[in-house]
Amino acid sequence: MDSLPDKLPFFEVEGLHQSLEGQEVLRGVSFSAAQGKTTVILGGSGAGKSVLLRHLNGLMKPIAGTVKVMGRDIGPLSERDLRPIRRSIGVLFQDGALFDSMDVSENIAFPLREGGERDESAIAARVEETLSLVGLHGHERKRPDALSGGMRKRVSLARAIAARPDCLLYDEPTAGLDPLLSENITRLIARLKDEMRLTSVMVTHNLGAMRFVADHVIFLNHGRVLYAGEPEGLEDSTDEAIRNFLDADALGRE
Amino acid sequence: MMNWSRGFLAQLGRFGLLSKEVLASLLHSGIRWRAVSSQIVAIGIGSQLVVIVTGAFTGAVFAAQAYFKFKELGLGSATGPVVSIAMCRELGPVLAALMVAGRMGSAMAAEIGTMRVTQQVDALRSFGVDPVDYLVVPKFLAILVSMPVLVAEAIWLGMIAAEFLTVEMFGVPRPWFDAQLVAHTRVDDVATGLIKGTIFGVIIVIVSCARGIHAKDGAVGVGQATTRAVVDSSLAILVVNFFLSLLLNYWLPTSSIDL
Ligand SMILES: Nc1ncnc2c1ncn2[C@@H]1O[C@H](COP(=O)(O)OP(=O)(O)OP(=O)(O)O)[C@@H](O)[C@H]1O
Ligand SMILES: [Mg+2]
Numbered sequence A: 001m002d003s004l005p006d007k008l009p010f011f012e013v014e015g016l017h018q019s020l021e022g023q024e025v026l027r028g029v030s031f032s033a034a035q036g037k038t039t040v041i042l043g044g045s046g047a048g049k050s051v052l053l054r055h056l057n058g059l060m061k062p063i064a065g066t067v068k069v070m071g072r073d074i075g076p077l078s079e080r081d082l083r084p085i086r087r088s089i090g091v092l093f094q095d096g097a098l099f100d101s102m103d104v105s106e107n108i109a110f111p112l113r114e115g116g117e118r119d120e121s122a123i124a125a126r127v128e129e130t131l132s133l134v135g136l137h138g139h140e141r142k143r144p145d146a147l148s149g150g151m152r153k154r155v156s157l158a159r160a161i162a163a164r165p166d167c168l169l170y171d172e173p174t175a176g177l178d179p180l181l182s183e184n185i186t187r188l189i190a191r192l193k194d195e196m197r198l199t200s201v202m203v204t205h206n207l208g209a210m211r212f213v214a215d216h217v218i219f220l221n222h223g224r225v226l227y228a229g230e231p232e233g234l235e236d237s238t239d240e241a242i243r244n245f246l247d248a249d250a251l252g253r254e
Numbered sequence B: 001m002m003n004w005s006r007g008f009l010a011q012l013g014r015f016g017l018l019s020k021e022v023l024a025s026l027l028h029s030g031i032r033w034r035a036v037s038s039q040i041v042a043i044g045i046g047s048q049l050v051v052i053v054t055g056a057f058t059g060a061v062f063a064a065q066a067y068f069k070f071k072e073l074g075l076g077s078a079t080g081p082v083v084s085i086a087m088c089r090e091l092g093p094v095l096a097a098l099m100v101a102g103r104m105g106s107a108m109a110a111e112i113g114t115m116r117v118t119q120q121v122d123a124l125r126s127f128g129v130d131p132v133d134y135l136v137v138p139k140f141l142a143i144l145v146s147m148p149v150l151v152a153e154a155i156w157l158g159m160i161a162a163e164f165l166t167v168e169m170f171g172v173p174r175p176w177f178d179a180q181l182v183a184h185t186r187v188d189d190v191a192t193g194l195i196k197g198t199i200f201g202v203i204i205v206i207v208s209c210a211r212g213i214h215a216k217d218g219a220v221g222v223g224q225a226t227t228r229a230v231v232d233s234s235l236a237i238l239v240v241n242f243f244l245s246l247l248l249n250y251w252l253p254t255s256s257i258d259l
Helices: A048-057 A079-086 A104-114 A118-133 A149-162 A181-195 A207-213 A231-234 A242-250 B002-028 B031-046 B046-074 B076-117 B120-126 B129-167 B176-184 B187-213 B217-250
Strands: A011-018 A023-033 A037-043 A064-069 A089-092 A167-171 A198-202 A216-221 A226-231
Touching: A011 A048, A023 A048, A037 A048, A037 A064, A037 A181, A037 A207, A048 A064, A048 A198, A064 B046, A079 A089, A079 A167, A079 B120, A089 A149, A089 B120, A104 A118, A104 A149, A104 A181, A118 A149, A149 A167, A149 A181, A149 A242, A167 A181, A167 A207, A181 A198, A181 A207, A198 A207, A216 A231, A216 A242, A226 A231, A226 A242, A231 A242, A231 B002, B002 B129, B031 B076, B031 B129, B046 B076, B046 B129, B076 B129, B076 B176, B076 B187, B076 B217, B129 B176, B129 B187, B187 B217
Parallel strands: A037 A198, A037 A216, A089 A167, A167 A198
Antiparallel strands: A011 A023, A011 A064, A216 A226
């Protein structure tokens, strides 16, 4: 399956630079994420993973370099022109970013309504179904501030997938979950990819999850890509930053 | 001084930009009527008590002071017209707007600021929703509807309180008070108050929402944005009121008082 060179990558990032408050956060990041595959972005805290993810649906504009979505450079697009592209990409934010003026079911229904769905019974059915998928059946009426951190993350995941986007961006979907939930969510992400042929880009610290879902891995360090390739190849890397990261993880699991 | 004026100009630029975005959104995007109506409830219905109390007590205290002075001159019955003109043209719109700025300006900046720093604004954008369409325009439309009503109430309550005080406490005959009041209050006076109130409402929404949108990260940033929203919109109301008074006194002059 990997031998389809003519298939357009979903995301194509070229020489991406970003500075925030005088600090260079991304210094020439290039990678591509294939359609229907899961690309995992690894890297230490502060490496620039979340900032990189925010460029993929145009929430941030590069100060240099290009971001292409399905071959189209999104840099020059206005907020209005970005709308259809953004609707095809679901996002799970690192801190959930649930709308706290709405309850759980309204949060999940939001992308459906904004996508133009008017049939209330269809919306309700989809909300139910998506909530069960993340194991939160029965919590429909709760407000985000009445949820635990892990529950919030799962509601956010449900909201991201509710409108059946073509692509999903996950920012640390398993951080802050207990091991069992973490495994469930990882399996869910793998299933979404298999069943819906979703393209996904997942930022994570969780090497176990990475090994389970990744087709392609990018290791980011201080705003630069140190490794891009097969997940297996990462383990053989001799780069010091990567070795430290992998060894620290091994220690953490002993 | 340089820094200060640069900051001031940058701030004006933000207000201008947001105003432009609101106009563009009104022209090009559908209006979210449900959000508008819930904002009318929050702004219009929610501000009833403060506006009524403000209007009534301002009218009463102004009537008392005016009466004491006019009585010495033997012009006790001029109290009605003076209170009425002052309430219609200045006190009603300005005080109602200051109260709404305190109540709703802070709430708007806090809501939008919190949504920004917790990435809810980014979440909106990610779902293809324009934050200005979704968060600012409903408040803008709601305040356009609410402010004239609130100002009218403040004026009305002010006059009722003034009448009560002058007639019941100071013993000016009611028909006399009423006749003077009606004879010297013109549609132009009331229109002035309503126009001012509407403009102040726009100021409150634009200033407070812009402050919220540009809130710095963290709870401190939101707190600052909230304070600034109230301070900036209150100062803007007072300054703009002065120029509006000049302009409106020219367009919609008040009647001359000939007793
Ligand atoms: N809005 C911002 N303003 C200024 N600096 C920022 C902003 N967002 C991120 N940064 C900086 O950019 C760098 C990368 O941040 P980013 O959030 O991408 O890290 P990360 O790799 O996602 O880390 P973590 O794993 O802890 O989430 C950090 O040094 C951070 O201080
Ligand atoms: Mg991050």
